Amino acid sequence: MEYIKGRGAQVNTHNRFLQHEYIIRDDFLNYCEAENEKVDTNKTSYLEIFPKTIINKVTSPDIGLFYSMNPYQGCEHGCIYCYARNTHEYWGYSAGLDFERKILYKSNAAELLEKKLRSRSWEPHGIMFSGNTDCYQPIEKKLGITREMLQVLLKLKHPASMITKNALILRDLDILKEMATMNLISVSISITSLSEETRRSLEPRTASIKKRLETVKILAENGIPVNVMMAPIIPAINNHEILRLVKTVAELGARSVGYTIVRLNGAIGRIFTDWVRKAYPDRADKIIHQIQDCHDGKLNESRYGKRMRGEGKFAEQISDQFKLAKRLYLKDVEPTKLDFSLFDKHQTNQMSLFS
Numbered sequence: 001m002e003y004i005k006g007r008g009a010q011v012n013t014h015n016r017f018l019q020h021e022y023i024i025r026d027d028f029l030n031y032c033e034a035e036n037e038k039v040d041t042n043k044t045s046y047l048e049i050f051p052k053t054i055i056n057k058v059t060s061p062d063i064g065l066f067y068s069m070n071p072y073q074g075c076e077h078g079c080i081y082c083y084a085r086n087t088h089e090y091w092g093y094s095a096g097l098d099f100e101r102k103i104l105y106k107s108n109a110a111e112l113l114e115k116k117l118r119s120r121s122w123e124p125h126g127i128m129f130s131g132n133t134d135c136y137q138p139i140e141k142k143l144g145i146t147r148e149m150l151q152v153l154l155k156l157k158h159p160a161s162m163i164t165k166n167a168l169i170l171r172d173l174d175i176l177k178e179m180a181t182m183n184l185i186s187v188s189i190s191i192t193s194l195s196e197e198t199r200r201s202l203e204p205r206t207a208s209i210k211k212r213l214e215t216v217k218i219l220a221e222n223g224i225p226v227n228v229m230m231a232p233i234i235p236a237i238n239n240h241e242i243l244r245l246v247k248t249v250a251e252l253g254a255r256s257v258g259y260t261i262v263r264l265n266g267a268i269g270r271i272f273t274d275w276v277r278k279a280y281p282d283r284a285d286k287i288i289h290q291i292q293d294c295h296d297g298k299l300n301e302s303r304y305g306k307r308m309r310g311e312g313k314f315a316e317q318i319s320d321q322f323k324l325a326k327r328l329y330l331k332d333v334e335p336t337k338l339d340f341s342l343f344d345k346h347q348t349n350q351m352s353l354f355s
Contacts, residue, residue: 003278004042006204008078009096011274013267015089042101044076046139049104054112058131061304068131069113071145073104075133077165079203080275081232084132086266095267100205103139110148117156117345124343127153129162136166138205150175153184156347159338163188163229165203167211170218180224183339188227188258189216193238194245201279202237213252220253225336228254232262233318235290236283242318246325255333259322261310262291264299273299290314 004010014021024039032039055067074088078100085095093102106112116122129135135146153160154175162169162185169176169187179185189212193199196209207215219226228249233239246257264272277284288299294310295301301310309315 004040004097006078007042007097007100008080008082008202008204009085009100009271009275010278011271012094012096012098013270015092015094016267017089018092044101044103046103046105048107049073050108051106051112053116054106054109055116055127056131058128062308066126066128068128069109069149070130070132071106071109071135071149072133072137072139074099074102076100076103076137076139077134077203077206079165079206080272081202081234081262081264081268082133083263083265083268085268085271087132089267096271103137105139105143105145107143107145109145110152113149114152114156117152117158117343119345122345124158124340126338127158127160129160130164134164134166135162136164136168138166140166141168141171147172147175150179154179157182157184157342157344159184159340159343161186161188161338163190165190165206165212167207167215170215173218173222176219176224177222180222182342183337184342186225186227186336186338187219188229189219189254190229190231191216191245191249192230192232192234194241194248195238198238202234213248216249216254217252220255226254227256227258227336229258229260231258231260233259234262234287235294235314236287237280239318239321242321243325243328246322247329250329250333254330255336256330257322257326259318260308261294261315261318263295263301263307263310264291265302266300269299 054069056069058066058068073091075082075084085099088095088099091104093099129146140146150172176185191209191212192202194209199206199209216226216228230242230245249257273288276287280287291299293312294315296311301307309319
């Protein structure tokens with residue numbers, strides 16, 4: 001099959017939970033070509049789902065205790081390396097093309113969020129948007145589920161953090177500014193490269209690099225604390241950009257910068273390997289071998305303490321570059337602290353009877 005433009009994955013891998021596998025045979029491809037028919041329309045479909053909860057507890061030793069919430073499952077951004085791809089198999093889909101073409105959305109997310117925050121047992125904790133998939137992916141422009149959830153957080157004065165690759169976050173600047181005045185919000189913008197060519201290859205349906213850099217600048221100018229995540233670092237693709245990227249985002253107002261090293265667990269290993277041989281045929285082996293060098297000879301890594309940062313000489317070089325970059329460009333920046341003292345689960349929009 002030809003390279004599928006506008007998508008990250010180029011294959012639909014088998015879902016490990018399903019007995020049967022869907023395979024496109026050569027004779028079917030030949031028939032479609034003879035009849036001048038398309039094998040695949042490559043369209044995105046959306047399916048409404050009705051979960052009972054929206055907040056998920058995260059206990060990873062790598063990132064500490066917090067909660068995450070994801071208004072969407074699957075992500076049209078199509079980032080080829082995304083660790084969340086494997087979670088799409090729990091919904092009966094493939095981690096490959098299905099992950100970016102079959103998007104599940106939770107219309108009742110804001111209602112579930114308010115119910116949970118007002119519950120007797122809830123105590124304020126750190127909550128992150130997009131712990132799994134991007135809360136500002138393209139369909140959010142139409143549905144506005146993330147905005148509704150932000151309105152709930154503002155009403156109850158509950159802190160949250162967000163991470164996104166989409167400039168659509170600026171649509172909600174009014175809410176974010178008000179939350180920032182009370183230290184209720186922090187934002188991370190994911191920027192893996194300063195090269196638009198690299199961005200289009202790795203993250204085909206995300207906002208352009210120019211738009212993301214503008215987003216960092218606008219958020220910072222409006223008093224909203226901004227972190228930039230260079231995640232993931234992929235050897236032989238973007239590792240050479242560390243110093244320049246940190247310098248650029250620091251000058252735009254980013255308060256901090258973080259990174260992870262790519263890891264290709266589960267079906268992502270096959271999806272990435274297939275993609276890299278099509279997208280970078282001249283250096284595919286080099287990329288794969290250097291990723292393996294960071295993970296004890298494997299593409300995947302699940303060990304806490306190692307999976308995010310890797311190990312070995314190459315991982316050490318990346319770590320040293322980030323330490324140098326922070327020392328040069330971010331040494332005087334104070335870390336963001338959210339205020340949990342303002343949260344009031346009994347807060348309402350009604351005027352007091354005696355005011």
